[in-house]
Amino acid sequence: MRKLLLAAAMLGCYAAQAQQLTPTERKLVAAVRQRMPQTEKLLEQVVNVNSGTLNVQGVREVGTVFQKEFDALGFKTEWVAMPASMQRAGHLVAEHKGKKGKRLFLIGHLDTVFELDMPFTKFTRLNDSTATGQGVNDMKGGDVVILAALQALHANGLLREASITAYFTGDEERGGHGPEARADFVARAKQAQVALAFETAIDRHTVATARRGSSNWQLKTFGTAAHSSTIFKPTVGYGAIYEAARILNSFRETLGKEQYLTFNPGLILGGSEVNYDEAKAHGEVTGKTNIIAPTAAVAGDLRFLTEAQKEAARTRMRAIVAQNLAGTKAEITFADGLPGMPPTPGNQRLAALADQASRDLGFGPVVAGDPGARGAGDVSIVAQYLDCLDGLGAPGKGAHAPGETINTKEFPKLVERAALMIYRLTR
Template identity: 50%
Template sequence: MIRLAVVLPILSLLGTGIAAQSLDRKEQRVRASIAAAREEQITYLQRVVDIPSSTLNLEGVRKVGAVFRASLDSLGFTTRWAAVPDAVGRAGHLVAEQRGKPGAVRFLLIGHLDTVVDPGGANFVREDSTARAVGGADMKGGDVVILYALKALQAAGALRDLNITIVFTGDEEHPGEPLADARRALIEAAQQSDVALAFEAGNRSDATVARRGASNWRVATTGRQAHSAGVFSENAGYGAIYELARIVDAFRAQLAGEQYLTFNVATAVGGTDITYDTVAVSGTAASKLNIIPSHAVAQGDLRFISDAQLQRTRAKMRAIVAQHLPGTDASIVFHDEYPAMSPTPGNARLLAVYDSASQALGYGAVAALDPGRRGAGDISFVAPLIDGLDGLGALGSGSHAPGERVDLKTLPMQTERAALLLYRLGRRPAAQFAGTASKGAVVYAQDTASARTVLRAATLLDGRGGVQHNVDILVVGSRIARIAPRGAKPAGARVVDLGDRTVLPGLIDAHTHPVWYFNRQNRLHTGNDGDTPAQSMLAAAANAYATLMAGFTTIQSVGSRSDGDLRDWIATQGLPGPRILTSLEPITDRTLSADSLRVLVRQRKAEGADLIKLFASASIREGGQQTLSDSQLVAACGEAKALGLRTLVHAHSAASVRAAALAGCTQVEHGIFVTQDVLSLLAARGTYFDPQCALVFRNYLDNRARYQGIGNYTDSGFAVMERVLPLAAQDIRMALATPALKVVYGTDAVAGAHGHNAEDLICRVERAGEAPMHAIVAATSLNAEALGLGDRIGAIAPGLDADIIAVDGDPSRDIRALRRVSFVMKSGRIVLC
């Protein structure tokens, strides 16, 4: 769960020293200039509002742009009209630039020229302190706030040192497609900026540090067309509409309740003969009352606060769609619209400066607006690149409708606050307000809808067993767009030549415990050792960072409630670390009834678990015998499957492994006492098997003094681990020789092992005889499949997330090269180079 309240307290930790201040001499001049220009500003607003400029009124949009362009020219800005390809079908954008003092903050000011509708007659109608004006608040009023803030700064002698790029888009209300072309000018400007300030309609007492993203989805179902007398029968099945109803209701049940996530069904059509227009979101259907319908379609949208939340939600939706009623089939497709502007500490710092300026001007405090009250906007496209603040424009009401109103009396207030924000930030070094994506020394901001990077690879291992030489990998935003023989650099792309290093997908560890660490007494951390929660989370963050730097861009963490916080902060707050899937707390209570287990599985899902972890056997240090009954495993794994969750089962004894397979559980861990007949059963049932080779046992033995005496880390427990260590490689050798068995890769990394996750791959090759390429595939594409992410990660292929690493040497020949990771890209963002 993402709580906006956690962002603002970070200010005190960062020591920003931001507080309300009195106005200096230049700020007083700024305020006086704005007051003197009040009527001129309103007249200017009327001038641009009276030009009809709905998004598809291309000439009108260009006319509004020409007015602002002339004004910005007169301020000394260098201006240009950024045209878009004809196929995009939009007017283009106004771009204006001023280069000021080197090393100072580089601003990106964002507005837009278009409106949702054109007025049906006289537009700007002044009524005392307000005006009825289509586009007055959203957002020509914001554009005018920008212009007159700059005019006031110039009059006070405070403009010339500022580094400013202005982008007024021409299609914010209805962006053209493809977005890579429609938003190229905006994103390229962001790549050269440190801070984004957007001037969508504002409020007196709050501003926007987070905006939800937008995506849409479409489900199509099919059924067997037959007479209704046979409905629900084995031959006729349920029909397309029942299948669609099942899916949509499961969406409602499983997606409800997560903070800032909303799911909407906009339209649904079903029958024996249907037509459907995905662009117009409309359709027709015809059928007979006694015929089972053969086709149905539903379409809707998702709103989300982070890409991680979006991807988790899509995974749940895919899992729901995959579970068909008898006699039916279904598919789902997604379409990206706006990325999310996630709340970040950097955004909060900007808000603090704005709040300080507002209080110094006597307008009161400004707080963060609840993201649930704000839709997507142009700032969303640059939010993954740089910190930002939105909602700085004119106040008003009734946006997107003929009755829209703009509050004229507060125009000076918004203009003064904007001018002081620019002035105060402009005197700070750029490094103080570096973008969200560059919080760490080795993290480079480039995760946007169209940022382009070319990785030049001498040798490429694709994660599926394939090898290519001398290729260019084109990464656009967070995804791989193309792999092609080396050639000319695409326009606007950054080239990273990886020399003679070997390039392969980011590695995946299917079983880790990143919150395990050694405390200040150099002992395994326990809940009563005196460490504070903050110290524990810092240690977990350090473990996550070490794992990422070792080339593991995704891990599955199975053992702690605090895993969820670590997962979410990495996904949404710029904390460097691998993508994390977590079970939260495992289910271990062997006394629970089947119904109680089902309740507990549902509880874990409600708490945000990505999967369910079960202990079907005791610890290896306690003998590893089966602890959950066959019926308990059936209940827990069956309930998880019904909810679209995978199950991961700790099982050492052959009996417990067999029980997990027969119960339909997804994956079995460890299996140190497994037998050949049980391995064959796993293969027949399609159950993933995750044995460990040496790392976890060797780590315990090497760090015995740090574990000794805690829980079952006793003399007898360590003796057991020493005895079974030789069995581990034998088990893996036997598993690899079992036809059709899916042997995935997980290390069970605990305190002392983080960052050494590749050691078990080396062990599998050197001690269990696994072919190096086979081991690499296990830790990439096979693991991705096991985690339910095979359509997103695990290979280097067009359309997948750009999780890419490079190592010195060739691990397909020398597996030890995995110890020499020298480049890491996660989701298109370079984190080690």
């Protein structure tokens, strides 16, 4: 009974706070609700197009759908092409010029992790509160949150003086290599004051003021090819696969308990002949049980909160790699990906804005979530230049896995919150 009374009191408090919305803000919220059927149709339309990063045609098709929506709002749209060697679709940019309020940089991405050779799942309603489909929350749902919020603002004439750039990258899940992959992204972000990123909302009470960065590593080990009956003998040694296993286990034992640090070996090959195509994330191997493997290869990622944490981890990993088993040798290389996004006072102020908007809407409080609960994201690339907030997208579970879902009952609330935040920032 006490819990019920407390819950009722909290609901009453939130309802009272919701009265803090101005008449204009109440019209804005009403526009979001009125347009929700069209919003959900837009989500279904883009989810039903495969846009795995390497499916250039599919990524462009999804981007073209969004481009038409931005054009209808009076945004100037364009595609930023990537070098042909990257085999990426490029990025969709939509700009609206204005002189009032903060200059906003809204971040989404068009691609998903689901490539063409993976089973395809269309948008499917599972019940009255859940739908599934490829990228439904990561992050086509987040892209639609952006557009639905802007459409509600436009319907009320609230975009006329706003300065907003929406940037939908085409390769967030598997970024193209080299600084040119995000050069335009960074340049446009530097012209803004606030970045709002719409990756999956863990729940509507949590946002991200910090995100971990991501980089890649490749391990290669070498041994002596010989008959399996001679393994462990001083003249032969342990072979490449045992050396790879030693290194991976030492990584786990030595670095596996550090806060915000993770390292995942996502692919491993070992045998008599190994061929690994990094661009396609595909490998082929041949070998026999009675032959000691002369070579092995492992590809993995490394996630961290700060650059200092990343560099310290790399130093320790190199030291482990150098302690070879008898008859083996090994080498490890690292490639930078997305930097970390440490928490800052400016980011926390944006979290406070989200909190106030949520309370005013009667949805309850919002807090900064655990950085360890998230991976890397495009927002981290620009975090050193402006205040940033992420996790403002669609609510759901199972991102990057078959059966990815969106909570269709919570979804409209996050669109309302996004619209209200954008409105208040651009006043």
